[in-house]
Amino acid sequence: MHEASLVKSLLKQVVQLIREHQAVEAIRIHVRYGPLSGIEPDLFESAFTRMRANYDCVNCLLVLEWCPLIAVCEACLQTFESAELRFDCPHCGSFQIEFTAGEAIILESVELQFNETGTVSA
């Protein structure tokens, strides 16, 4: 159920992109997630398969890619990988960090299909 809510948000964005680019449909979407994203990939994929037809994405494939938890320290400005879910900077010890990858679920890209003229058929 948790994953279903996130998949719904994802599919709404994909539908918006199809309309903005006047495409026929989305055929592949690339999503990146990480250790703090709070999703179970199998459940996310099954929710996507179950829900995509409701958003005119019946042929759309989901490419789900895991990425490590990366943070930047606001004190010393160094970037580091938080391999063990650490919340302090290994360089200077500060807790003033911001996660730049592996926390949010990111829609990286969408592969869209167009007709010959590049627009939706009338």
Added chain:
Amino acid sequence: MSEMYRVITVRRDVQSDVKRQAAEFRELMTRRHTLVVNLISSPGAGKTSLLSTTLQHWKQRFRMAVLVGDIATERDAERLAEHAPAVQLTTGGACHLEHALVWKGWQALGEPELDFLFIENVGNLVCPSSHDLGEHGRVVLLSVTEGDDKPAKYPKAFYTSQAVLISKCDLLPHVPFEMERAIHDVHSIRPSMPIFPVSVHPVAGMEAWCDWLLQQRAQLIHSCTTANAC
């Protein structure tokens, strides 16, 4: 007719629209000087009891209301309605509250002028961590009966919160809960996180918890006034 394919780079948070709506709600509540607090915990940690005791502690002194999230029943809202306006948000199976439901609950309250709006989330220490409800402060409740290892096991719940309440402290003599270990693990995630040991049978620790709420609201009003935003 031949087909064309094109890859569009997006690089956008899947939850960006929902987060924007939650942020707009938070700004609205800031302008109205209403501190919104989202209380999260495992099932049975004592959220409803803690809120009931808080409402009674402050009764007649502040304008308060509660939005209560549960998968089923309206029992918690009925219990809290004895002390303040309360609306039940029944998720019908969802394991967490989302901002859209909080917005409906706010409208069901009648969009009143409030000093504090408390949101009691669905009992779940995982999923609520990933959903911004539009709150100013997220508070995680950890009961001594759950074990002192929960901060380490559920880091996102504690990382995304601004305070910790350790509940049912009256039971400490009877459970193997090491307070120092729990505090250490919380501060390994957020070193300045305020931690408030509380109990409701008997009532204890409410002054420090309520003082923190008052400070948060005072800071909210100050920031709003300073920014000339209200």
